[in-house]
Amino acid sequence: MSDSYHIQGTDADSSAAADPSPNDPSPSDSPANETVRPGETEELTPTIEEIPESQSVIRSEELTVHYGDEQALQPVTVGIPEREVTAIIGPSGCGKSTYLRCLNRMNDMIDAARISGTVRFRGADVYADDVDPVALRRKIGMVFQKPNPFPKSIYDNVAYGLKIQGFDGDMDARVEQALRDAALWDEVKDQLDSSGLDLSGGQQQRLCIARAIAPDPEVVLMDEPASALDPVATAKVEDLIADLSERYTVIIVTHNMQQAARISDKTAVFLTGGQLVEFGDTDQIFENPENQRVEDYITGKFG
Numbered sequence: 001m002s003d004s005y006h007i008q009g010t011d012a013d014s015s016a017a018a019d020p021s022p023n024d025p026s027p028s029d030s031p032a033n034e035t036v037r038p039g040e041t042e043e044l045t046p047t048i049e050e051i052p053e054s055q056s057v058i059r060s061e062e063l064t065v066h067y068g069d070e071q072a073l074q075p076v077t078v079g080i081p082e083r084e085v086t087a088i089i090g091p092s093g094c095g096k097s098t099y100l101r102c103l104n105r106m107n108d109m110i111d112a113a114r115i116s117g118t119v120r121f122r123g124a125d126v127y128a129d130d131v132d133p134v135a136l137r138r139k140i141g142m143v144f145q146k147p148n149p150f151p152k153s154i155y156d157n158v159a160y161g162l163k164i165q166g167f168d169g170d171m172d173a174r175v176e177q178a179l180r181d182a183a184l185w186d187e188v189k190d191q192l193d194s195s196g197l198d199l200s201g202g203q204q205q206r207l208c209i210a211r212a213i214a215p216d217p218e219v220v221l222m223d224e225p226a227s228a229l230d231p232v233a234t235a236k237v238e239d240l241i242a243d244l245s246e247r248y249t250v251i252i253v254t255h256n257m258q259q260a261a262r263i264s265d266k267t268a269v270f271l272t273g274g275q276l277v278e279f280g281d282t283d284q285i286f287e288n289p290e291n292q293r294v295e296d297y298i299t300g301k302f303g
């Protein structure tokens with residue numbers, strides 16, 4: 001962990017984090033079918049695979065979000081495994097992006113957002129008073145749906161986070177490494193002074209990935225990173241995500257279920273009303289989901 005990112009965790013905190021969660025029924029306790037009462041929020045018994053503390057880099061506990069009076073997220077308790085790709089899927093408006101943005105406090109920027117519960121990064125509360133959100137976001141980086149390079153050179157886009165961080169090492173080497181890791185170096189190495197905005201959409205998105213990974217984060221959040229890209233650029237980003245997961249924990253929101261099935265190790269399924277209904281191995285969720293509503297969603301019966 002970077003020394004500029006300082007958060008405190010207490011023994012009491014970690015023992016609380018180890019408590020069994022109410023979202024954590026054993027498989028034998030989990031009914032495969034739920035009753036949905038007409039006109040009410042669906043009350044589904046979630047099936048959440050418990051990731052051991054030692055293997056989960058991020059953990060939300062009873063995380064709830066309201067925008068004004070509207071509840072966008074029902075209490076979410078789940079651990080995200082380290083150095084794997086976790087996909088977040090679910091119908092439009094079910095809270096996928098809201099959940100993702102809570103993990104590195106991007107929702108701080110939304111005035112109407114009110115958050116309760118906790119998010120722990122390596123056991124420490126990311127919403128604690130002494131956490132600097134900017135420093136947090138260098139450890140938990142983010143890539144958005146629409147490529148958003150700064151109106152700066154390719155080099156400066158990648159160097160940006162490092163400069164803010166006060167990095168005084170070999171900047172050229174770090175920029176090159178990040179561009180290599182983002183599978184963009186060969187395409188841009190002779191034009192590092194050109195504007196990032198002059199790249200194609202797919203290249204811009206890989207530039208944004210390079211920018212996110214240059215400060216050497218532990219987690220990369222991606223909010224539909226390929227939805228604005230053509231199939232060739234999408235395939236490159238998908239390949240890149242597979243490579244990134246060898247070094248980083250990747251959490252990706254996607255509308256594309258084939259993409260989730262192709263690239264992720266774990267899948268979290270949110271359903272209408274902002275409830276995390278199922279979390280587990282991607283193969284199991286796509287081939288044999290516990291929950292009938294998840295199966296209906298995955299097989300295209302709704303959503």
Ligand SMILES: Nc1ncnc2c1ncn2[C@@H]1O[C@H](COP(=O)(O)OP(=O)(O)OP(=O)(O)O)[C@@H](O)[C@H]1O
Binds near residue numbers: 092096098
């Ligand atoms: N900034 C905001 N202000 C008010 N309400 C918001 C805001 N952002 C999201 N919401 C509401 O919160 C709910 C969840 O939205 P969110 O964008 O998290 O869902 P999503 O599953 O990511 O949707 P999509 O797949 O369409 O992107 C929706 O009802 C949405 O209208």
